[in-house]
Amino acid sequence: xxxxxxxxxxxxxxxxxxxxxxxxxxxxxxxxxxxxxxxxxxxxxxxxxxxxxxxxxxxxxxxxxxxxxxxxxxxxxxxxxxxxxxxxxxxxxxxxxxxxxxxxxxxxxxxxxxxxxxxxxxxxxxxxxxxxxxxxxxxxxxxxxxxxxxxxxxxxxxxxxxx
Ligand SMILES: [Zn+2]
Ligand SMILES: [Zn+2]
Numbered sequence: 001x002x003x004x005x006x007x008x009x010x011x012x013x014x015x016x017x018x019x020x021x022x023x024x025x026x027x028x029x030x031x032x033x034x035x036x037x038x039x040x041x042x043x044x045x046x047x048x049x050x051x052x053x054x055x056x057x058x059x060x061x062x063x064x065x066x067x068x069x070x071x072x073x074x075x076x077x078x079x080x081x082x083x084x085x086x087x088x089x090x091x092x093x094x095x096x097x098x099x100x101x102x103x104x105x106x107x108x109x110x111x112x113x114x115x116x117x118x119x120x121x122x123x124x125x126x127x128x129x130x131x132x133x134x135x136x137x138x139x140x141x142x143x144x145x146x147x148x149x150x151x152x153x154x155x156x157x158x159x160x161x162x163x
Contacts (some may be wrong), residue, residue, distance in 0.1 A: 002026050008106050012114045013077075018122055022077035027069075030082045032155040035069045042068045042116040045150075045157040046109045048099035052088035061086060063143050063158050064099040065150035068113055070119050079113065084149040084156075096149055137155070 006024055014020035035041040048064030051057065065084040070077065083101070088094035118124035143151075143158040150156035156159070 004101075004103055005106055005110075008103065008110055009079070012110050015068055016117065016122070018116065020075045020077050022079060023091070024079045024081060025097060026082070028081040028082055030067060030069050030080050032065075032067045032084070032153050033151070037067045038073075038101065039071045040116075040120050042113055042120075043155060044068075044076070044109055046101065048083070048101045050086045050088075050097045050099055052091060052093045052094055052104075054094055055088060057088060057090060059086075059088075061099070061143070061148075063150070063156060065102070065148075065156055066099075067155070068116075070113075070120070073086060077117070077121070079117075081161050084153070086144070086149060086153060087146050089147050101150045117128045141157075 003025075009022075009024040016022070032043060043065060045063040045065050047060065047062055049058055049060050050064075053060075064086070065068065067082045067084065068079055070079045083099045085096035085098055087096045115124075115127050119126050143154070143156075145151040145158065148156055148158070151158065
């Protein structure tokens, strides 16, 4: 899976066209809402599928949370990414499972990330509101809070918006 992310990320990072190089790293040790000193955070819920390694059941989620920590030192930008996991609601003691994102879903997440990089590091204006509203609506739907790692850590957009 990381290969897909890297390719899409590199194509978008090239379009920033600021003379800095950016790289993306997967890092499961980053803590939501606690970026280390000098790092900035962006988080986003997106579409993904999960599948249970116990019963093989799979389920879609419109709130697969992804946390990004990012930093620019000199001309080198680094983004660390951690997709949060979910577990099966049918199995007892079901293990937390990794999210599987389609290229389309990765695109949406990384577009949001690039917008944040523009705003936080290059003083660009945030994108227009209608664009954001569109994605908010898309993400409405049922959600199993007790099976969502982001909910457990208090960072899920589902919880923040109160339904
Ligand atoms: Zn299961
Ligand atoms: Zn959640």
